[in-house]
Amino acid sequence: MYAWTLIVVLLMVMALAYHLGRKRAIASAGGVTQINTLHSLPSYYGLYAAIWAGLPALLLMGLWFGFQDQIVTSLVTANLPAEMLDGQSSGRVGLILNDIKNLATGNIVSATVTPEVQAAADQYARLARIANWAMWLAVLAVAVGGMAYAWLRTEPQMRARNRVESIFKFIMITFSSIAILTTLGIVLSVVFESFRFFQMISPLEFFLGTNWSPQIALRADQVGASGAFGAIPLFTGTLMVSLIAMLVAVPIGLMSAIYLAEYAPRNVRSIAKPVIEVLAGIPTVVYGFFAALTVAPLIRDLGALAGLNVASESALAAGLVMGIMIIPFVSSLSDDVINAVPQSMRDGSYALGATQSETIRRVIIPAALPGIVGGILLAVSRAIGETMIVVMAAGLSANLTANPLDSVTTVTVQIVTLLTGDQEFDSAKTLAAFALGLTLFLVTLVLNVIALSIVRKYREQYE
Amino acid sequence: MNITVDEMEKMTGAMSSAELASERHSRTTVGDFTAADPRMTCRNVDVWYGSKQAINGVSLDIGKNEVVSMIGPSGCGKSTFLRCLNRMNDTIDGCRVTGSIQLDGQEIYDKSLDPVPLRAQVGMVFQKPNPFPKSIYENVAYGPRIHGLTNSKAELDELVESSLEKAGLWKEVKDRLDQPGTGLSGGQQQRLCIARTIAVSPEVILMDEPCSALDPIATAIIEELIDELRANYSIAIVTHSMQQAARVSQRTAYFHLGDLIEVGETNQIFTNPQHRLTEDYITGRFG
Numbered sequence: 001m002y003a004w005t006l007i008v009v010l011l012m013v014m015a016l017a018y019h020l021g022r023k024r025a026i027a028s029a030g031g032v033t034q035i036n037t038l039h040s041l042p043s044y045y046g047l048y049a050a051i052w053a054g055l056p057a058l059l060l061m062g063l064w065f066g067f068q069d070q071i072v073t074s075l076v077t078a079n080l081p082a083e084m085l086d087g088q089s090s091g092r093v094g095l096i097l098n099d100i101k102n103l104a105t106g107n108i109v110s111a112t113v114t115p116e117v118q119a120a121a122d123q124y125a126r127l128a129r130i131a132n133w134a135m136w137l138a139v140l141a142v143a144v145g146g147m148a149y150a151w152l153r154t155e156p157q158m159r160a161r162n163r164v165e166s167i168f169k170f171i172m173i174t175f176s177s178i179a180i181l182t183t184l185g186i187v188l189s190v191v192f193e194s195f196r197f198f199q200m201i202s203p204l205e206f207f208l209g210t211n212w213s214p215q216i217a218l219r220a221d222q223v224g225a226s227g228a229f230g231a232i233p234l235f236t237g238t239l240m241v242s243l244i245a246m247l248v249a250v251p252i253g254l255m256s257a258i259y260l261a262e263y264a265p266r267n268v269r270s271i272a273k274p275v276i277e278v279l280a281g282i283p284t285v286v287y288g289f290f291a292a293l294t295v296a297p298l299i300r301d302l303g304a305l306a307g308l309n310v311a312s313e314s315a316l317a318a319g320l321v322m323g324i325m326i327i328p329f330v331s332s333l334s335d336d337v338i339n340a341v342p343q344s345m346r347d348g349s350y351a352l353g354a355t356q357s358e359t360i361r362r363v364i365i366p367a368a369l370p371g372i373v374g375g376i377l378l379a380v381s382r383a384i385g386e387t388m389i390v391v392m393a394a395g396l397s398a399n400l401t402a403n404p405l406d407s408v409t410t411v412t413v414q415i416v417t418l419l420t421g422d423q424e425f426d427s428a429k430t431l432a433a434f435a436l437g438l439t440l441f442l443v444t445l446v447l448n449v450i451a452l453s454i455v456r457k458y459r460e461q462y463e
Numbered sequence: 464m465n466i467t468v469d470e471m472e473k474m475t476g477a478m479s480s481a482e483l484a485s486e487r488h489s490r491t492t493v494g495d496f497t498a499a500d501p502r503m504t505c506r507n508v509d510v511w512y513g514s515k516q517a518i519n520g521v522s523l524d525i526g527k528n529e530v531v532s533m534i535g536p537s538g539c540g541k542s543t544f545l546r547c548l549n550r551m552n553d554t555i556d557g558c559r560v561t562g563s564i565q566l567d568g569q570e571i572y573d574k575s576l577d578p579v580p581l582r583a584q585v586g587m588v589f590q591k592p593n594p595f596p597k598s599i600y601e602n603v604a605y606g607p608r609i610h611g612l613t614n615s616k617a618e619l620d621e622l623v624e625s626s627l628e629k630a631g632l633w634k635e636v637k638d639r640l641d642q643p644g645t646g647l648s649g650g651q652q653q654r655l656c657i658a659r660t661i662a663v664s665p666e667v668i669l670m671d672e673p674c675s676a677l678d679p680i681a682t683a684i685i686e687e688l689i690d691e692l693r694a695n696y697s698i699a700i701v702t703h704s705m706q707q708a709a710r711v712s713q714r715t716a717y718f719h720l721g722d723l724i725e726v727g728e729t730n731q732i733f734t735n736p737q738h739r740l741t742e743d744y745i746t747g748r749f750g
Contacts, residue, residue, distance in 0.1 A: 266556065344593035348656070350554060352606040352663055353583030362605065367596050 021049025040161035193434035237408035248323025253330025288392035337371030377451035498526030532712035592652035594644030630658035650681025
């Protein structure tokens with residue numbers, strides 16, 4: 001008896017309810033010829049009945065899935081012999097329960113099967129079967145009950161159309177709250193883990209320390225694993241790479257936007273704009289190996305020619321390639337705001353005898369500036385959060401340096417390295433990733449809020 | 464309107480053989496299109512948008528110190544014609560102008576002529592007030608700064624003041640020159656645009672329905688201003704309001720479907736139109 005079978009049955013009940021509701025509405029009006037005495041069209045009475053049959057039953061089913069396992073597990077745990085659980089850590093208990101569940105569902109079991117475990121597994125399987133049957137009965141009962149309720153309420157004066165309307169509104173609200181609650185959930189989980197981190201490492205050390213070396217010694221005599229969590233080198237590294245990226249992206253993106261919006265003939269524009277936007281469609285991992293395998297060696301060789309010592313993983317290489325990746329963000333956002341400047345502004349300027357470039361410099365750019373700044377801030381937050389390129393091209397060593405030819409590391413790179421592979425999730429090392437993530441999130445959030453408020457302010461100007 | 468070309472020709476009188484021979488089906492304009500002391504002279508001006516002809520062989524003079532109004536139903540080409548006079552049509556893709564348009568005897572569509580300084584000589588005021596999103600002062604100072612008309616801050620201040628004065632706006636804005644021009648009322652904005660145009664000392668001012676976005680009081684103020692400006696400038700104004708044309712202009716030109724049908728003294732056009740189309744339009748039979 002699978003869950004999806006139940007859903008199919010429920011859908012069938014709903015279809016039946018729709019049909020019956022509709023028929024009853026027509027009957028209560030006194031036949032098809034009398035439909036105009038109904039408050040709403042018959043199909044609304046049908047929909048109303050179908051919703052009553054389906055929605056409460058589906059809600060009950062959801063709740064059941066949410067809590068069945070918990071209840072059954074707690075019942076099984078209560079029946080386990082006390083000596084099996086005494087003195088065990090919560091992790092061990094979890095493992096035992098996992099074994100029981102695996103045994104009950106016929107999966108591979110990690111430990112040897114003792115009679116106690118076998119008994120518990122049998123009990124688990126029995127309870128789960130009962131619960132499953134109970135769910136079928138309960139859900140179908142609710143569905144039929146809902147249908148009956150709608151059936152009884154169907155009469156010509158019932159405002160079925162308005163009720164369906166408010167139910168749909170409720171469904172929309174539910175779905176949008178799912179999106180909002182998910183965001184909230186992610187933020188809260190990061191916040192709580194960061195809180196755990198800051199209990200181990202003081203925020204002062206994290207935000208002001210200049211030494212980043214998150215390896216923690218497993219043995220007392222281990223060398224080179226002091227566990228230092230000063231994140232300043234990561235922040236400066238992120239800042240430097242983003243700065244280089246913006247130095248590439250802003251001029252190129254802005255100039256190409258101005259060319260496309262003001263000078264380019266229509267046929268050039270129709271080709272050039274999509275081509276530039278292709279840059280946004282290239283996967284960042286491709287940019288990553290372009291940076292690591294093409295740009296970085298090129299810069300190193302050029303540096304060697306000029307007698308400079310360039311690291312093979314330099315901030316410059318990562319920043320340059322990231323800048324190229326961000327060009328389409330800057331150019332297409334700027335293009336939009338430049339196009340949003342009304343033609344009448346241009347006409348006004350031309351009519352005073354201004355040239356095209358004077359018009360652009362003195363009228364169009366100042367008018368579009370808030371929007372352009374907003375676009376650039378959005379691009380900055382994109383640059384700060386960008387991971388793949390810097391993982392591949394910027395390096396891992398947390399150098400506190402102002403030299404773009406050196407290797408630096410960024411917040412995102414460190415989060416990746418801290419969480420890659422098998423990790424324990426109660427050490428300061430892995431929890432540091434959450435603190436870094438929280439910092440990153442807050443910075444990009446603030447940038448986005450500023451950017452959006454600037455963009456909004458700009459919009460008001462012409463309305 | 465179901466008038467064929469033949470009927471039109473009957474109404475407008477016989478065409479000369481030279482015109483019949485020409486490829487264009489341009490029509491003779493009723494009335495005298497010349498001015499006694501012309502500043503701009505247009506002869507046989509055709510305008511094409513791509514393959515569509517918007518203006519057919521229009522000839523018209525704009526005299527010194529006079530206001531010429533152009534009236535006609537929507538889409539008759541009066542705005543297109545106006546935009547030819549300072550080459551604003553250059554900014555429209557696929558727009559082609561042939562014929563002769565001269566400003567003080569200088570062919571403005573001559574290949575060697577740069578349209579940019581021309582537009583300082585022939586200023587334009589648009590249908591919808593379009594002050595730049597800058598301060599009132601900067602709006603007026605914009606043109607003089609671009610053309611380097613003043614040598615010092617004091618001279619610029621003076622020019623801004625005199626321009627605003629001429630546009631009848633000085634008294635209202637002198638205490639808030641640093642505030643945005645977009646914050647003014649519609650009528651004030653339009654006078655600011657006129658002040659902006661005057662600041663580069665043009666010879667001709669083109670006005671494209673300058674009052675259509677304004678209320679009657681603001682319209683009356685602008686109309687009074689146009690009459691005062693006539694003392695120093697030549698003005699061509701496109702308007703949908705026949706009363707306005709009658710109030711502000713000395714000569715009136717009636718356009719219809721890209722043709723200049725009739726032109727003459729404003730009084731005469733409104734009291735004794737010669738052409739049936741003109742009469743139909745001004746008596747409100749269509750348009």
